[in-house]
Amino acid sequence: MPELPEVEALARFLTERAVGRVVARVDVAAINVLKTYDPPVTSLGGLEITAATRRGKFLDLDVSGLHLVIHLARAGWLRWKESLPAVPPRPGKGPLALRVHLDDGSGFDLTEAGTQKRLAVYVVPDVEQVPGIARLGPEPLAAEFTVDALAGILQAAGKAQVKGVLRDQSVVAGIGNAYSDEVLHAARLSPFKPASNLTSEEVLRLHAVIREVLEDAVGRSVGLAAGELKAEKKTGLRVHGRTGEACPVCGDTVAEVSFADRSLQYCPTCQTGGQKLADRRLSKLLR
Structure with a gap:
């Protein structure tokens, strides 16, 4: 997408x-x-x-x-x-x-x-x-998207998983499945961590990473012909869509959690303390 x-x-x-x-x-x-x-x-x-x-x-x-x-x-x-x-x-x-x-x-x-x-x-x-x-939420590259603004968004989201909060267009505009994976990997956060449980240091780090990841992707994409953008996006992704490959940061194997109509990718070492998250699709089949 x-x-x-x-x-x-x-x-x-x-x-x-x-x-x-x-x-x-x-x-x-x-x-x-x-x-x-x-x-x-x-x-x-x-x-x-x-x-x-x-x-x-x-x-x-x-x-x-x-x-x-x-x-x-x-x-x-x-x-x-x-x-x-x-x-x-x-x-x-x-x-x-x-x-x-x-x-x-x-x-x-x-x-x-x-x-x-x-x-x-x-x-x-x-x-x-x-x-x-x-119903769009704030633009993550806009000046008004401050650390305090992000902190307020996360607190208001309560126990909702931070991955879902970042993907919700009514909360933050423009971030989808791929870049939420990239942001959380760079911020060293589990996609399933409750939004309101992030510490002040984690919120600060997440805010900086959101800007860095998106600004870097915009910088790589702007100036390309429309037909080249899909390939550029895929090339620039470090964990999303790279299940089974080596994490470029630590070398661990990128893991996946599958849902009915999408999947997310993450690095166990960088994001979840080495823990493998349960694959929701596989869990249902094993019940």
Whole structure:
């Protein structure tokens, strides 16, 4: 799933390539991707893209006062093309969900792999009309995201596991499954530790690591072409998605906990005092 660094890089990429261009037309190949219908997506035609920004994991294109808001979900992606076919795509064929043509012939496709169709597109006059944006928590790279602000968030979360707190978009915006694993590994914290149990030193360390991990990922991603961002993300991850590999810090084997629709990775030596966490999926099978 694209998270804060990748969406930030996409926003800056589109700022260079799309801002200042006029939308020639929008082709919809999968009607289910549209989550709003008034104003219709066709109303973007003839309007100029004036800004491309990020809100959490949402991409926001300001199109002369209307906002084309995109949430790529788990398997969605934006594919930039210098030249798009003139013939409209056939609905329901392949991963293509929506195509945006610009006045110079370039544009981008929104695609989604897999069977779980969660890619979401909104056309709204006010971004706060998008439910996911309206309930976003603070941006972790914003000035107001201070150590005290994080401490308050963790105390309010009570006994909720710190991994889940970091992933909750209504609590902290933009951090997903992958970067929460990376942050907790760098902060030497168990993903299952109750949020309110963190010591002052651990909160301070967690705050610093959140900024370091995200700023480093943004730095590596910005300037890359849209098609290179997925590979860059995978290359930069130290524990997430690396089950069975050696931890780059201590050399222990990266372990995994699996759930119904996702998994987390961690280093037992760095994060849990050498203890292996129970695999939730395997535990259910053994009951």
